[in-house]
Amino acid sequence: MDKTIALMAVLTILVVLPTIQLVFAAGTDAHEYVNRKVEIWNLFFKMMTIAFTVGAVVSGTLIWLVWRFRESNPNAKPTKYEGTDW
């Protein structure tokens, strides 16, 4: 339950607040045309940042997993299933 509330809070901050900001920004019409170069580059930059961050986390987790649970790791303990017929 607490976890659900926490998740909802995070979602609210990350989704609802930017939307509100967007709506207010739309109201203040300074009559400046959008600069395609800026908009498109910014979108590209944000998406690449997210893509590379997620990519680093996922591949980092996998690398850590393979390293940590390799057979030759001194810390590796046999699971309770090893040496049994299940």
Added chain:
Amino acid sequence: MSGHSNWPEWIYVGVVIVLLAYVGAEAWNVERLVDRAPAEAEVIKVIGQQWFWTFEHADGTKEVGELHIKKGHAYKFEITTKDVNHAFNIHDYVVLQDAVAGRINEVWFAPDKAGEFPIQCREYCGLLHYNMRGTLIVEE
């Protein structure tokens, strides 16, 4: 689940959902900003053919290979072709739209700098494709 916690997985799932929602919203918003031409945008008809560009202004005047427009105004290009497919590109203003036979494709922009900028065909359209260029002249 026997005695082990899986909250990191739920956090990971939440973060991924949030990131995807953010990416989707952001892309949708930028696409909306970039695609929707303002009502006052002046229409310029762009006709591609092997191997040059013709421009027709709203008042009916035509230009070949050169396009004169004014800084700070919005322009909407209506792009088509008389023969094979081409693509209309003003690299410096990140304007790029295919010229497809039988269709009128639209793209709009508002130049914020005066000067001369190259126009180039970006769809291979035959022998002299490489030389299917033009000049955008933005006047103060």
